[in-house]
Amino acid sequence: MSQILGLYNYWIVILLMMAGFYNVIARGNLIKKLIGLNIFQTSVFLLYISMGKVEGGTAPIVAEGMATYSNPLPHVLILTAIVVGIATTSVGLSLVIRIREAYDTIEEDEIQQLDEGP
Amino acid sequence: MIAAHLPILQIILPLLAAPICVLIRPQKFVWPFVLIVSWATLGLAAMMLNQVLLSGPISYALGGWEAPWGIEYRVDLLNAFVILLVALIGAVVLTYAPESVKREIDGDRQPYFYAAFLLCLTGLLGICITGDAFNVFVFLEISSLSTYGLISLGRDRRALTAAYNYLILGTIGATFILIGIGLMYMMTGTLNMADLASRLQGVNHTRTIQVAFAFLSVGLTLKLALFPLHIWLPNAYTYAPSVVTAFIAATATKVSVYVFLRFVFTIFGADFAFGTMHIDYLLLPLALAGIFVASAVAIYQSNLKRLLAYSSVAQIGYIMLGISFGTITGLTAGIVHLFNHALMKGALFLAVGSIFLRINSVQLDDLSGLGKRLPVTSFAFVLAGLGLIGVPLTVGFISKWYLLLAAIEAGWWPVAVLVLISSLMALVYIWRFVETAYFRPVPDDAPPVSEAPLLMQIPMWLLIALAIGLGVQTSLTAGIAQRAALWLLAGAP
Numbered sequence: 001m002s003q004i005l006g007l008y009n010y011w012i013v014i015l016l017m018m019a020g021f022y023n024v025i026a027r028g029n030l031i032k033k034l035i036g037l038n039i040f041q042t043s044v045f046l047l048y049i050s051m052g053k054v055e056g057g058t059a060p061i062v063a064e065g066m067a068t069y070s071n072p073l074p075h076v077l078i079l080t081a082i083v084v085g086i087a088t089t090s091v092g093l094s095l096v097i098r099i100r101e102a103y104d105t106i107e108e109d110e111i112q113q114l115d116e117g118p
Numbered sequence: 119m120i121a122a123h124l125p126i127l128q129i130i131l132p133l134l135a136a137p138i139c140v141l142i143r144p145q146k147f148v149w150p151f152v153l154i155v156s157w158a159t160l161g162l163a164a165m166m167l168n169q170v171l172l173s174g175p176i177s178y179a180l181g182g183w184e185a186p187w188g189i190e191y192r193v194d195l196l197n198a199f200v201i202l203l204v205a206l207i208g209a210v211v212l213t214y215a216p217e218s219v220k221r222e223i224d225g226d227r228q229p230y231f232y233a234a235f236l237l238c239l240t241g242l243l244g245i246c247i248t249g250d251a252f253n254v255f256v257f258l259e260i261s262s263l264s265t266y267g268l269i270s271l272g273r274d275r276r277a278l279t280a281a282y283n284y285l286i287l288g289t290i291g292a293t294f295i296l297i298g299i300g301l302m303y304m305m306t307g308t309l310n311m312a313d314l315a316s317r318l319q320g321v322n323h324t325r326t327i328q329v330a331f332a333f334l335s336v337g338l339t340l341k342l343a344l345f346p347l348h349i350w351l352p353n354a355y356t357y358a359p360s361v362v363t364a365f366i367a368a369t370a371t372k373v374s375v376y377v378f379l380r381f382v383f384t385i386f387g388a389d390f391a392f393g394t395m396h397i398d399y400l401l402l403p404l405a406l407a408g409i410f411v412a413s414a415v416a417i418y419q420s421n422l423k424r425l426l427a428y429s430s431v432a433q434i435g436y437i438m439l440g441i442s443f444g445t446i447t448g449l450t451a452g453i454v455h456l457f458n459h460a461l462m463k464g465a466l467f468l469a470v471g472s473i474f475l476r477i478n479s480v481q482l483d484d485l486s487g488l489g490k491r492l493p494v495t496s497f498a499f500v501l502a503g504l505g506l507i508g509v510p511l512t513v514g515f516i517s518k519w520y521l522l523l524a525a526i527e528a529g530w531w532p533v534a535v536l537v538l539i540s541s542l543m544a545l546v547y548i549w550r551f552v553e554t555a556y557f558r559p560v561p562d563d564a565p566p567v568s569e570a571p572l573l574m575q576i577p578m579w580l581l582i583a584l585a586i587g588l589g590v591q592t593s594l595t596a597g598i599a600q601r602a603a604l605w606l607l608a609g610a611p
Contacts, residue, residue, distance in 0.1 A: 024286060037289055044296055051304045074303070077252055081296060084259045088289050091266055095282045102275035115276055 009050045016043035028108040030099065034092045041085045048074040048081070124166045125178040125191040128201065129244050131159055136236040140229050149216050152232045156209040159239070163205035167198040177249070185249065186310035192249030196453070196602040200376045201246045203457055207368045207464050208239045214577040215361045217570070218471045222359040223271050231271055235365070238264040242373045251299045251309045251385070254377060255292065258341070261373070262288045265366055269358040280353035287340060287350040294337030301330035302385075315385050322390050331395055334381050342374035344401075344438055345408025348431045355427035360471030363423060367430055368464035372456050375437055379453075382441075383606040392444045401442035406536060408435035413543035417550070422473070422480040425547055426466055429506060432540070433459045436521060439533070443524045449603035450596065451520035457595050458505070458513035458585070465502040465581035469495055472570035472578065482550065487560030494569050496555045498578055503548035505585050508541050513589040516596055 004011070016039055023036025052074035060069040096106055103111050120127065135155040142148050169176060175194040179185060193201070212235070223231050241261025245254055266288070270281035303309055305326050306317040321327055340347040351371075355363050382391045391397045409432045416428035437459065440452030472495045473488070474480050489496045505512035518541060525534035569575065588595050 021290075024290065030282065033286060037286060041289070041293055044293055044300065047297065048300050051300065074300075080252075080256060084256065087263055088259070088285065091263055092282065092285050095266070095270055095278060095285065098270065099275075099278045099282060102278055111279060115279070 009046065013043045013047045013050070016040075016046065030096045030106040030108065031093070033108075034089060034096065037092070038085065038089055041081075041088075045078045045081060045085075048078045121165070121169065123178075124162055124169065125176060125193055125247055126180065128159065128162050128166065128205075128247060129191075129240060131155060131162070132236045132240040132243070136233045136240065139233040139236065142229065145225075145229055148229050148232050149212075152212055152236065155236065156205075156212045156239070159243070160202075160205040160209040163198075163202045163243075166193055167202050170195055170198040186308050186313040189253055190249040190310055190312075191247050192311070193247060194602075195598060195605060196379070197246045197376065199453075199457070199598050199602060200373065201243055203460055204239070204242050204246065204369045204373060207365060207460060208235075210464065210577045210580060211361055211365045211368075211468070214364075214468055214471070214574050217574055218361050218475055219359070221475055222273055222361075227271060231268070231359075234264040234267045235362075237261075238268060238365070238370075242369055245373050246376055249311045251302065251311060251314060253309075255296050255299060258292055258295065258377075261370065262292060265362075265370060268362040268366070269354050271362065272357040272359050274357045276353065277357035280350075280357045284350040284354045287347075291337045291340035291347075294333045294340070298330045298332075298334035298337060301326050301333065305330075311380070311385055315387065318386065318390075322386070322394070328395065331386060331391070335378075335397060335400075338374055338378045338381065339404075339438075342371045342378060342438075343431060343434055345404055345411060345431060345435060348408070348412070348434070351431060352424055352427040355430065356421060356424045360423075360467065360474055363427075364464055364467035364471060367427070367467055368460040371430070371434055372460050375434070375441075375452075375456055379441065379449075379606060383449075388444055388607055398442045398444055401438050402533075405435045405439040405442055406533070408432060409439070409536075409540045410543070413540055413547065416547045417543065419547075420482050422470055422482060422485070422551065423467075425482075425550070426463065426470065429544065429547060430459075430463060432544070433463070433506070436517065436537075439537070440517075440521055440524060443528050445524055445528060446600070446603050446607055447520060447527050448524035449606060450600045451517060451524050453599035453602055454513075454520055454596050455517035457599070458517050458588070461513060461581050461585045461588070462502050462505040465578055465585060466499060466506070468574070468578040468581065469499040469502065472574050473499075475570050475574070476567045482554050485551075485554050486558040487564070488555035490560050491564065491567055492569055494575065495578075498582055499555075500548075500552060501582050502585060503551065505589070507544045507548055511586065511589050513585050513595070516589055516592050520596070 020036045020040030020043060024033050024040060027033050027036060052071040054068055054070045057068040057070040058066050060072040100106050103114055105111060132155060139148050139152060142151060170193055175192060178191040180189040180191060219228055219231060238261050241257045241264060244257030248254055248257060266281045266285045269284060270278050302314060305321045305324060306314055308314055308317060318327060343351045355367055412428045412431035416425050419425035419428060437452050437455050440448045440455060470480055476492060477484060505514035508514040508518040521537055522534050
């Protein structure tokens with residue numbers, strides 16, 4: 001039981017990761033794919049944040065009466081990864097805008113048809 | 119003063135130059151500025167390789183924070199060699215660029231093109247130079263994001279979908295790498311590569327580390343386009359502007375191969391990767407399948423750029439085949455081919471760019487009689503193509519030679535035979551160009567064309583001269599590659 005409940009944050013990570021990944025693969029709409037990719041990346045952020053937590057630890061600010069602190073490094077790493085994620089999403093969305101200008105659709109199968117057509 | 123700060127200058131120079139490109143007015147000064155920056159970067163890379171050859175690896179603590187707490191830039195023989203390659207291709211391609219860029223990219227977008235190009239160069243150099251696992255991810259994303267932008271600059275609208283698909287797959291690959299690094303951090307509490315290598319020894323029997331290894335391998339093989347994870351590559355290479363194709367075909371996948379070598383051999387160690395995880399069981403069949411499938415597909419292409427793109431997938435197969443032997447000769451073959459393929463593919467795509475500039479098409483059907491219309495460029499293409507086949511006196515022969523030696527050494531005769539057969543397939547697809555260019559008549563309605571300008575010819579011939587010169591004078595590249603291979607297998611970080 002503790003395997004399931006005690007590690008609940010990791011189960012959430014796995015659930016989000018698979019949900020996001022499924023969306024990337026299964027959706028034909030380019031924006032839905034990107035959102036799926038975003039969920040996929042977010043799950044990894046949660047993975048990093050979970051590993052930084054020390055049981056009974058508090059925020060890493062020196063204060064009286066506190067002896068254990070959580071590890072701040074994974075949090076800082078993930079700040080960087082969040083910035084990277086935002087950049088990826090914005091580049092992706094701007095590509096989608098230009099794809100819509102060029103093809104007048106953002107459905108993958110319709111784009112494929114237009115490319116293979118005459 | 120400069121000598122002490124070489125590693126950081128290598129990154130800072132193109133990084134700071136990139137935003138300046140967008141600010142420079144008038145725009146005609148952008149290219150000269152970028153040209154100076156790129157050749158200066160090459161100069162720094164050469165100085166760094168020289169320093170490494172004379173006095174051993176360089177360790178640079180960023181901001182004065184000592185490793186393993188701070189980020190360390192660590193330059194040894196292997197990455198100094200790859201950095202020199204990336205900087206060389208960057209400088210050569212940028213020298214070639216202006217005419218081709220004017221032709222293929224709209225005027226107001228050109229400064230952004232140069233800015234993205236420099237950012238991509240920064241990212242690729244950064245991946246090679248850093249000794250910090252998380253830093254690899256950051257630089258990987260810098261180079262990838264700018265590559266997506268560069269590909270989408272192509273005139274054909276399919277460039278947009280190619281860039282989008284590359285973005286999706288590239289981000290999945292990079293996120294896999296991020297997961298792998300996270301799991302390693304979980305077990306060791308460090309991100310410094312040398313520190314990771316020593317601390318992993320104690321925990322590498324755990325499931326967490328084995329999963330980390332799996333995530334990293336899949337993520338990296340996606341980035342380096344090992345068959346069957348190469349789907350993003352053909353469209354990206356075909357529809358990107360010629361200059362961009364020449365640059366990323368010669369560098370991006372090679373840098374990913376370098377990261378693969380770094381993680382597998384320096385961090386995890388050959389014993390773990392080959393002894394415990396048996397990565398060779400996976401790499402060898404995939405590399406061979408990649409060589410044959412991609413070469414076969416290349417034979418049937420009607421677009422010259424797409425033909426070369428599939429040939430790239432096959433050539434990545436040769437590099438990974440060498441690595442999958444896990445022996446010194448095998449690794450030497452892999453590293454040497456990494457360098458050689460970059461030179462040959464760079465030269466080939468530059469030739470294709472010159473052809474497109476004059477003929478306005480890269481469909482094989484439109485290139486009939488090209489040998490008479492553009493004799494110099496066609497000849498350049500054939501010379502670089504000979505290297506791809508592996509004809510003696512070209513660098514391609516050196517790679518194939520080491521690959522064959524490695525296969526025979528390991529006692530895998532069938533693999534050696536397959537490598538020889540696959541070379542014939544390369545002969546077939548290069549022959550398709552030769553047949554079209556030299557044995558078909560010039561169409562009657564073909565307008566007379568002149569050769570590409572000298573500024574485009576010189577960089578192309580420089581790469582071809584290197585591809586042939588280093589094939590005759592083998593000690594330079596093969597020697598360095600062999601020392602790097604010895605070093606990787608010794609497990610010394």
